[in-house]
Amino acid sequence: MIPAPYLLYLGRSNDAVGIKTSRGLAEFRPDDCVGEFRHDDGPLTLGLPRLTMAEGAAAGAKTLVLGIANSGGKMGADLIADAVAALEAGMNVAAGLHQRLRDVPEIASLAEERGLSLFDVRDPPANLPVGNGNPRAGHRLLTVGTDCSVGKMYTTIALTRAIQARGIPADFRATGQTGILIAGDGVPVDAVVADFISGAIEQLAPARNDNGWDVIEGQGSLFHPSFAGVSTGLLHGAQAEALVMCHDPMREHMRGIPGRALPDLAECLEHNLRVARLTSPDVRAVGICLNTSAMDRDDARKLCDTIAEQLGLPCTDPIAFGTDTIVDALLAG
Amino acid sequence: MIPAPYLLYLGRSNDAVGIKTSRGLAEFRPDDCVGEFRHDDGPLTLGLPRLTMAEGAAAGAKTLVLGIANSGGKMGADLIADAVAALEAGMNVAAGLHQRLRDVPEIASLAEERGLSLFDVRDPPANLPVGNGNPRAGHRLLTVGTDCSVGKMYTTIALTRAIQARGIPADFRATGQTGILIAGDGVPVDAVVADFISGAIEQLAPARNDNGWDVIEGQGSLFHPSFAGVSTGLLHGAQAEALVMCHDPMREHMRGIPGRALPDLAECLEHNLRVARLTSPDVRAVGICLNTSAMDRDDARKLCDTIAEQLGLPCTDPIAFGTDTIVDALLAG
Structure with missing residues (x-):
């Protein structure tokens, strides 16, 4: 430590x-x-x-x-x-x-x-296994994103605490340097050798039988040309039954790549679900989280409502408005 | 050396x-x-x-x-x-x-x-860049697969030689241990740190302006739960204008994972094209290569014809029947 x-x-x-x-x-x-x-x-x-x-x-x-x-x-x-x-x-x-x-x-x-x-902190553990995608027990939720650094870690911690607040066991599974420093544990998935991405996540969030949740921090984006390999392996290793998609509505272009537009929200969500299905055929989306810290509060609320209606899913800013609507959808599933 | x-x-x-x-x-x-x-x-x-x-x-x-x-x-x-x-x-x-x-x-x-x-041979080079997906000059072809070890390297070398035989410059870009040993050069993409997968390929196949081709060896499969992260980063880094999909018709399950079926050929091709479009919006498929070494020659020929008709693309075994039909389609594009 x-x-x-x-x-x-x-x-x-x-x-x-x-x-x-x-x-x-x-x-x-x-x-x-x-x-x-x-x-x-x-x-x-x-x-x-x-x-x-x-x-x-x-x-x-x-x-x-x-x-x-x-x-x-x-x-x-x-x-x-x-x-x-x-x-x-x-x-x-x-x-x-x-x-x-x-x-x-x-x-x-x-x-x-x-x-x-x-x-x-970015030293990966030794002796990581190769992933296998075989079905394993337990409830797992993964956060995914339209881009890097759009609030996946904040969302993951907020969801973990909100599930715990319902009296259900939940563990934050950190995959990035910040999350690992906060949790004191985790795997820096972007630093593992490429062949072991999904295996690292299978090890981080192993089978569990206590009816509790592993709430796994996502990384990067399937639509980021630098890092989509990491995001893909994370989706496969997580074998999540639920996805929450994170987005920064003020982001003007993909992080680090001026001129490259962010993906359409519906397309991004659909593509994440499709990739996730390889190891979790029944995966479902349970909510959208926005980082509205740079927006007026009323505008933020309106944007959440608009996106919720467009995508047919709860949409919130986890810091400003909490995650109760998403946890309701998650536990109702 | x-x-x-x-x-x-x-x-x-x-x-x-x-x-x-x-x-x-x-x-x-x-x-x-x-x-x-x-x-x-x-x-x-x-x-x-x-x-x-x-x-x-x-x-x-x-x-x-x-x-x-x-x-x-x-x-x-x-x-x-x-x-x-x-x-x-x-x-x-x-x-x-x-x-x-x-x-x-x-x-x-x-x-x-x-x-x-x-x-x-699997030591990756030091100081790899992070990929950026920005458009770069030159013709690039990438082999992709329904699974690991289905003939991508053989196909890539065969295509390189066939393009050269038409008097067009072409270079085999090796991404695995075997290819690197054969070529004497390349990048072991499954051994690079996960954040640098696409960047390693951008460096391996940089912009070129001689009207020649970089023919890039693919790795893994988007449908392999152990290694799809590598395949994704490779697709994004390659920024290929043409894909050739490789397949082993005798393969009973995904390599190393008994019980996991291989993907449908059309679905696999379509998904590869979709992922590739992130950095190469006009990417097209130009052919299918089968490893029919374990089949009777007449059966092999019939299978190639059947798949060619189903997918509307040239289909061949590069070792048994050559790659002329694919190179024709490639250069006609």
Whole structure:
């Protein structure tokens, strides 16, 4: 386990979506976050106390969490210098980028010298099995998306808590760096070797017989040309009986690919169901979740109603309006 | 490059499909193969001289190729003992399994002691890019399949040669261990980190402007619950203008998964085209290739004719009947 509490890194990121790991920890593990670190020219804040590395360590932070994500997952000179500064201040460092902290010589040697730990959250487990798609017991729900970073993790956690609130066992199954840091467990599915994508998810959400739910965090999108392979293997490994589709109505183009339009909602949902049927022939869609955080509340409500009518499914913003309508549909099934 | 000539390993494999790497080398690089190594209880042969490790080395073999594939790609005690014996006989060892030769301590230490080399063909290249799906110049054809190991590599090489025979530049782009050993180059796409599947193929088959073709070897199947993520990323990265679908009419169930039926041919083709359209909106199917090696020749011809009529596309066995009908359809497009 990664020693808490945490100092959350924002650096000089100007990408509100890219800081999702730091934001997720602030949102879902607020008691474990002492503050945020950002440079003078970093425009983003989580509303936490702004602390230097030394102040963070003095405030009790045991670990700097490099909670930013970027396509490709490489560390620039900036990030390396800040990780070094955190170690010099006496903190461990955790990151979820594809490039490993331990593979950066200056970070690795300094950590060893100071007796501090490096946590590479995106390290996949060893000895993953190849998936087989054979039917297994248990209830599973998977979140899917029109794009990357559209709220799948928030939705998955919200649904897990809402099912638990009905007195039904439910477990959040994390598949990305942020979810893994929040849950303290999971599999970084985009970092596994390609042959083992579905097998990793079969292992993450094995057969269960307690009538409870595994609520599995989706990744990417079948319509994202960078990452659809991950999404496909996740659908097959999850063998979900229920899908919830997530969408950001303010997204202007597929993340990282200017000019590429988002898919039509109905087409996206239908294609996800079709791919899912390979291992879960009776899969059904139970709801749509929107991230309306950038919208006026009335407009958000109206948009949810419009989409609900168009698709014939409950549609909500899980943060603004809760997930009760979706859980009703799920449990009525 | 891996020093030739080769001694081809069969061991005691009783899986005619599993020895496809050894068979592929025997077929496509016959001049580089001095013989085959199999145990007394190994039922399979490639028709090459059966040699012990010592006889292979004496016959000039520079490298033992562990040319067998198994789901999951781990080495058993058998394989390790035979690799050790090859090193003791003075040969290098090459393999394409997920488990690396260099990660087996007794193999690694003996190779070092004897000054011999280990070649792990499934090592993906470093610094792969994330795919983007942006349109790029050039003609590309991709082979896809109803299942794993249905003849995609044979078909891809046959098509490459047939296009070259028309005086048009064409390059075989290998994506699996066998193809890479034959071509001496390529990317082991099932071994790359999941986020980089499509990016690996974009790098393997970059833009070209000579009016020639990149003929890309497909992997797995959209209908295989273990590996469909790889096939999806390959379709998106290939950005192919033409697909050829491969099928083994004798296959009783999806490879490695007893009880799971193969997809309907028309449904499989349509689904591949649909997934491909994300990055290649005008993609078209140009033919079907069957592996009829286990069938009577007349029956094989009749089956090709029947499928050609059903799907409205040329259908052939590339080894038995050539690929002219498909290349005609390709170049007429």
